[in-house]
Amino acid sequence: MDTRLLFQDPAGLTTPMLAVFAVDVAIGKDADALVALLTTSDAISNAAATVLASGEFKATLGEQLLLHAPNGLKAERLLVVGLGKAKTLSIDEVRKGAGTAVRSAKPRGVREMAIAFPEDHALDDEHLENLPCTLLSRSIVEGAEVGELDWDTYRSDRKDRSVQVLTIVARESEEATKKEIQIGFEEGRIVAEAQNFARALVNEPGNVLTPTELGKRSKAMCGEVGLKCEVHSTEKLLELGMGAFHAVAKGSYEPPSLIVMTYEPKLEKGKSLPKDAPVLGLVGKGITFDTGGISIKPADGMDKMKYDMAGAAAMIGAMRAIAQLKPAVKVIGIVCSAENMPSGRAYKPGDVLTAMSGKTIEVLNTDAEGRLVLADGLHYAKTLGCTHLINAATLTGACVVALGMINAGLFSNDEAAFESFLTAMKTSGEKFWRLPCTDDYKDQIKSQIADIMNTGGTRWGGAISAAMFLKEFAGDTPWVHLDIAGCAWNEELKPWLAKGPSGIAVRSIVEWARGYSA
Ligand code: BES
Numbered sequence: 001m002d003t004r005l006l007f008q009d010p011a012g013l014t015t016p017m018l019a020v021f022a023v024d025v026a027i028g029k030d031a032d033a034l035v036a037l038l039t040t041s042d043a044i045s046n047a048a049a050t051v052l053a054s055g056e057f058k059a060t061l062g063e064q065l066l067l068h069a070p071n072g073l074k075a076e077r078l079l080v081v082g083l084g085k086a087k088t089l090s091i092d093e094v095r096k097g098a099g100t101a102v103r104s105a106k107p108r109g110v111r112e113m114a115i116a117f118p119e120d121h122a123l124d125d126e127h128l129e130n131l132p133c134t135l136l137s138r139s140i141v142e143g144a145e146v147g148e149l150d151w152d153t154y155r156s157d158r159k160d161r162s163v164q165v166l167t168i169v170a171r172e173s174e175e176a177t178k179k180e181i182q183i184g185f186e187e188g189r190i191v192a193e194a195q196n197f198a199r200a201l202v203n204e205p206g207n208v209l210t211p212t213e214l215g216k217r218s219k220a221m222c223g224e225v226g227l228k229c230e231v232h233s234t235e236k237l238l239e240l241g242m243g244a245f246h247a248v249a250k251g252s253y254e255p256p257s258l259i260v261m262t263y264e265p266k267l268e269k270g271k272s273l274p275k276d277a278p279v280l281g282l283v284g285k286g287i288t289f290d291t292g293g294i295s296i297k298p299a300d301g302m303d304k305m306k307y308d309m310a311g312a313a314a315m316i317g318a319m320r321a322i323a324q325l326k327p328a329v330k331v332i333g334i335v336c337s338a339e340n341m342p343s344g345r346a347y348k349p350g351d352v353l354t355a356m357s358g359k360t361i362e363v364l365n366t367d368a369e370g371r372l373v374l375a376d377g378l379h380y381a382k383t384l385g386c387t388h389l390i391n392a393a394t395l396t397g398a399c400v401v402a403l404g405m406i407n408a409g410l411f412s413n414d415e416a417a418f419e420s421f422l423t424a425m426k427t428s429g430e431k432f433w434r435l436p437c438t439d440d441y442k443d444q445i446k447s448q449i450a451d452i453m454n455t456g457g458t459r460w461g462g463a464i465s466a467a468m469f470l471k472e473f474a475g476d477t478p479w480v481h482l483d484i485a486g487c488a489w490n491e492e493l494k495p496w497l498a499k500g501p502s503g504i505a506v507r508s509i510v511e512w513a514r515g516y517s518a
């Protein structure tokens with residue numbers, strides 16, 4: 001989709017479809033809806049006045065109302081999109097509203113459309129005060145570009161209904177405001193493209209996206225945006241002593257990939273980062289298919305395990321955006337990619353592995369493979385000089401049991417790194433909920449014969465056992481662990497988002513990294 005920004009009166013824009021946002025300004029739980037449009041254009045308000053007066057449209061989130069040949073407007077159609085209650089309006093609703101607008105155009109065969117930039121002074125008391133212009137325009141682009149995609153490229157009877165041109169149309173305003181809107185627009189485009197890049201990787205089936213293919217695609221992406229990228233395989237794993245990662249990989253015919261992407265900020269001439277400047281390590285679980293290995297998973301739903309590389313995709317996507325947003329901080333992206341298969345060469349329950357850090361691990365279940373590959377990835381990141389670590393992984397079913405599919409799990413060994421992530425979440429709008437990983441839980445991964453074991457002794461607190469395992473390898477380095485098992489795949493079609501890969505964590509990780517910019 002070609003997304004553009006235009007400063008002019010939306011009422012005078014010639015377009016097949018103009019979308020405008022609406023909120024419910026009624027106060028009180030049982031009050032009838034009172035709809036207000038987020039525009040100061042009288043022409044738009046007049047065009048929608050009769051139908052809004054009917055009370056049929058309540059402006060609930062995702063609700064849509066379409067008028068053809070709206071009176072007094074140049075647009076062929078006026079689409080009113082509900083954002084819910086004005087009182088609870090946040091950037092999240094704006095993002096969803098933009099996605100809804102674009103997804104509403106697609107089945108109608110509308111190829112070009114416009115979204116009117118929301119104006120807070122359209123309301124009596126300025127509800128949008130806490131929604132700065134930069135964030136508003138950024139969210140509209142993100143919501144629209146992420147909402148636009150459908151995962152039908154493998155269908156031979158596919159009818160391409162993509163929206164080809166989207167114009168965000170904001171009224172002429174002060175130069176300072178224009179600049180803010182422009183900045184948000186550019187950032188939104190970069191971040192949304194990165195998120196869609198990650199989603200497209202997750203959408204690929206396991207037979208197409210092998211660890212080798214993931215390496216190839218990462219390398220191609222890095223070439224396009226100017227990142228250094230190295231892709232290693234079995235030999236390097238053995239050379240580095242990555243006994244945990246290698247054990248997972250060895251059951252498969254497909255060789256593993258250790259992908260290392262490096263972003264070095266280019267500073268102004270004569271300037272350099274201080275010696276103690278942070279170096280960020282972004283580590284992703286890239287299991288391109290998880291059968292469970294010898295501890296094989298039940299057949300039911302196993303097909304979904306092609307998305308077990310969503311953590312890796314998030315890191316690859318984040319690196320893409322970081323390369324384009326250019327924060328003044330060094331960032332290293334590390335992806336540990338393998339296929340977890342049962343075979344005559346596969347690792348087995350009872351095996352004892354030696355990780356790169358030297359720690360020994362007793363394998364109780366070969367389906368707890370994500371933590372094994374990440375253990376070596378996290379330690380490797382430290383040897384490359386990373387001072388702050390973040391990892392993302394579809395790590396445990398237990399995390400889905402604990403938090404459902406609305407919040408992803410978050411664990412951290414460091415309050416400052418956690419606070420930075422909370423700040424990032426305010427911009428990203430993604431939902432993560434912190435769970436504990438204090439040393440009280442250490443016994444959960446105590447092994448009879450090795451330093452640690454790869455599952456909890458009981459089934460209780462499984463997401464925490466996994467986090468405790470990873471914490472052993474983060475050590476004293478500030479670390480944030482994101483367990484995205486429940487949120488990486490959108491199970492239900494939403495008015496603003498297709499079913500399938502969500503691209504979760506890309507936006508938050510990018511913001512987290514920018515938070516360390518000098
Ligand atoms: N990839 C799975 C986790 C997962 C489960 C992701 C469900 C998405 C949905 C992971 O490798 C796994 O199998 N974990 C096991 C760990 C157990 C054996 C300790 C699990 O969660 O059951």
Ligand code: ZN
Binds near residue numbers: 290292366367368370
């Ligand atoms: Zn598994």
Ligand code: ZN
Binds near residue numbers: 394395
């Ligand atoms: Zn897995």
